[in-house]
Amino acid sequence: MTARSLTRVRALLLGLGGIVLVGVAWDLYASFGPDAGVQLGGVLVLPRASATAMPSVGSMFGRLLDPVASGPGSPLLLTAVIQASLVTLGVAALGWVVGIVVGLALALLMQRFRTAESALLPWVILSQTVPLIALAPLVAGLISTARVGGQAPPLWVSVAIIASYLSFFPVSVGALRGLESPERAHVDLLRAYAVGWWPTIVRLRFPASVPYLLSSLRLAAANSVVGAVVAEVAIGMDGGIGRMMLSYAQSSSGDPAKAFGPIFGAIAVGLVSAGVVALLGAALGRYRRAEATA
Numbered sequence: 001m002t003a004r005s006l007t008r009v010r011a012l013l014l015g016l017g018g019i020v021l022v023g024v025a026w027d028l029y030a031s032f033g034p035d036a037g038v039q040l041g042g043v044l045v046l047p048r049a050s051a052t053a054m055p056s057v058g059s060m061f062g063r064l065l066d067p068v069a070s071g072p073g074s075p076l077l078l079t080a081v082i083q084a085s086l087v088t089l090g091v092a093a094l095g096w097v098v099g100i101v102v103g104l105a106l107a108l109l110m111q112r113f114r115t116a117e118s119a120l121l122p123w124v125i126l127s128q129t130v131p132l133i134a135l136a137p138l139v140a141g142l143i144s145t146a147r148v149g150g151q152a153p154p155l156w157v158s159v160a161i162i163a164s165y166l167s168f169f170p171v172s173v174g175a176l177r178g179l180e181s182p183e184r185a186h187v188d189l190l191r192a193y194a195v196g197w198w199p200t201i202v203r204l205r206f207p208a209s210v211p212y213l214l215s216s217l218r219l220a221a222a223n224s225v226v227g228a229v230v231a232e233v234a235i236g237m238d239g240g241i242g243r244m245m246l247s248y249a250q251s252s253s254g255d256p257a258k259a260f261g262p263i264f265g266a267i268a269v270g271l272v273s274a275g276v277v278a279l280l281g282a283a284l285g286r287y288r289r290a291e292a293t294a
Contacts, residue, residue: 023057030054055257063257064264077261080244085265088240089272091156092221092228095163096273099220102164103171110172111179111205112197121176128169132227136162136234155237159228166227167220174216178209214281221273229266241265 033049047053064081067074106124110117140158182204190200232242245262252259 026054027057030056052253052256055260059257060260060264063255064261068258077258081241081261081265084239084241084244084262085269087156088225088228088232088242088266089269091159091240092163092224092269092273095160095165095228096167096221096224098160098164099167099224100171100217103168103216103220104175106168106172107175107179108201110176117176124169124172127165132162132166132230133234135165136231139165140231140235155235158235159231159237159240162231163224163227166223170216170219170223171213174212174219175209178212179205181205181212182208210284214277214284217280218274218277221277222270225266225270225273241269 029046030049030051033046033054035048035050037044037048038046064076064078066077068077068080106120110120136158139162140155143158143161144152146153179201186204187200190204195203228240229242229245231237232240233246237243241262245259245266248259248262
């Protein structure tokens with residue numbers, strides 16, 4: 001087994017060990033912690049440890065194999081969570097792709113024209129200061145006024161746009177940093193051979209930006225999932241994991257373990273998104289000398 005394989009196995013084992021430790025710590029606190037929680041100076045610093053507030057890990061996973069409701073024909077909670085997760089994953093993936101396209105276009109524009117960088121980069125950064133919970137209804141309202149074939153676009157279009165709004169920022173900043181990363185001597189060499197701007201981008205700047213892009217794409221994938229879940233809650237889109245999370249939380253007092261089903265689904269969506277970026281990084285391994293941060 002190579003050193004790289006050993007490193008990957010070690011990272012996998014450490015990740016699994018961390019998950020197990022979190023589960024053990026959860027059950028220990030749920031079993032022995034105070035029902036009213038821990039307060040310091042009248043401020044609650046540790047949550048309540050009652051069965052309603054903190055069901056055991058076993059009961060949460062066991063609830064996934066029970067029907068959603070007691071009525072006949074009700075699907076398993078696991079089935080419902082998977083279906084909702086796939087809806088959110090599809091919308092988040094669309095927002096991720098749109099965010100990548102927009103982010104790369106902005107990075108290319110800012111790299112090509114310094115005036116564009118000075119004019120656009122502050123606005124790109126400022127765009128991320130707007131609270132998403134306030135932006136989502138505004139975007140949904142604007143999209144609902146559009147007409148395609150005489151009909152308003154479905155709600156998932158608004159969710160995808162909001163997901164792309166969060167994902168374009170790390171791509172634009174990371175791509176710009178990567179496009180500007182080649183050494184000056186390499187750029188001057190291509191310029192001496194009268195190589196144009198676009199061939200220089202393709203042959204030098206894009207390959208050099210891969211280490212920066214991979215970390216940016218991973219962050220963009222996580223942001224798109226967060227944006228999709230929050231947007232589903234904010235604009236009331238049914239069928240996704242965000243709306244299911246809100247709906248199940250409202251009935252958590254009578255069935256506390258049920259509310260954690262969509263939370264596990266959201267975690268799974270995030271892991272799948274990160275896995276896609278990891279596969280992309282493996283495909284670009286020849287350019288991935290050392291992953292860098294933007």
